[in-house]
């Protein structure tokens with residue numbers, strides 16, 4: 014039997030909380046978003062100039078398929094915003110060993126009918142003059158894929174939510190009771206609703222320590238390329254470089270944003286409350302991963318180095334599940350959740366309204382099952 018819309022509390026104003034709030038409000042839920050910080054929150058996982066979206070997902074066929082559904086959800090958001098915050102760049106993947114993630118991605122992509130252009134590593138520097146082919150054994154390019162302008166997306170979502178009548182309250186939640194859809198604030202007040210959604214990003218382990226999620230401190234560096242390479246970088250694809258020492262990813266400086274480098278590996282530790290400033294040694298760890306691939310990296314100007322936190326779950330599978338009688342948890346996004354934010358918000362709102370979907374949603378969100386019929390808008 015469908016569940017009637019009532020009042021909803023959404024804890025967290027990152028991409029997940031805002032997307033869920035928006036989709037719930039569209040279904041008639043009278044929704045309040047709680048966040049300890051101003052939104053968009055510079056301490057949140059979602060806040061940065063950019064995030065990447067790509068189909069290449071190794072052997073994870075579920076998440077690869079979900080990317081098509083995610084693109085459709087972004088298109089619905091662009092239509093509501095009246096503008097797109099997506100810059101298509103294509104995706105260049107490179108590896109220093111045959112097979113592995115590249116091999117699995119190539120097989121999965123081709124199996125699903127996506128075009129994959131194999132590239133002889135030695136030919137790469139002629140196409141992309143910022144690169145050296147040293148040690149590379151494999152490379153491919155896929156299109157579509159590109160850059161989501163995260164800070165502009167959050168600002169736009171916030172505006173849409175406000176227009177929808179969603180209320181925002183800045184307050185730190187010290188405890189949640191999903192059984193009764195209650196949240197206790199730092200000043201001792203308890204708020205109650207018919208539904209509680211916990212979308213606390215890397216703070217999740219602090220609020221719900223029994224959930225299998227931990228925070229991981231990830232350092233990113235923002236760079237200005239030398240003038241001679243500037244236009245080549247502006248036209249470059251996003252890059253995934255996989256090496257034995259972990260490799261790095263590069264987000265090209267599109268739409269006025271900066272070039273960003275980050276690390277594929279998870280940090281062994283982290284806490285969402287720790288400072289975001291990164292030390293010179295932490296910045297150097299990222300630069301060291303890229304030095305072999307980006308010759309002359311010391312001629313790039315280091316604009317900023319800072320930390321951002323992932324909420325990591327076992328096998329990097331999302332946790333989108335009912336919690337107690339009146340709660341839902343959205344977490345475990347493991348550094349790859351942003352691209353799915355609007356899609357997961359819509360899916361959550363559908364499942365909240367329909368208990369039959371609620372039992373099937375977690376397996377789909379974990380990348381282990383196709384979307385149950387009726388979960389996504391038709392045509393998605």
Ligand SMILES: Cc1cc2nc3c(=O)[nH]c(=O)nc-3n(C[C@H](O)[C@H](O)[C@H](O)COP(=O)(O)OP(=O)(O)OC[C@H]3O[C@@H](n4cnc5c(N)ncnc54)[C@H](O)[C@@H]3O)c2cc1C
Pocket residue numbers: 024025026027028029030047048049050054056057058059060063064065066184185186187212213214215216217220231233275321322323343344346347348349350351352353
């Ligand atoms: C450096 C980096 C690069 C990434 N790259 C990509 C990428 O290329 N592609 C991709 O798809 N994904 C990427 N991700 C992952 C993606 O950004 C995250 O999965 C996603 O943003 C998580 O969103 P969220 O809303 O769950 O968390 P957040 O954005 O962290 O939002 C959670 C909010 O909850 C609030 N909150 C928490 N606890 C409390 C409390 N007790 N009381 C009140 N408020 C509270 C916080 O203040 C915060 O604003 C990346 C992440 C990082 C850090």
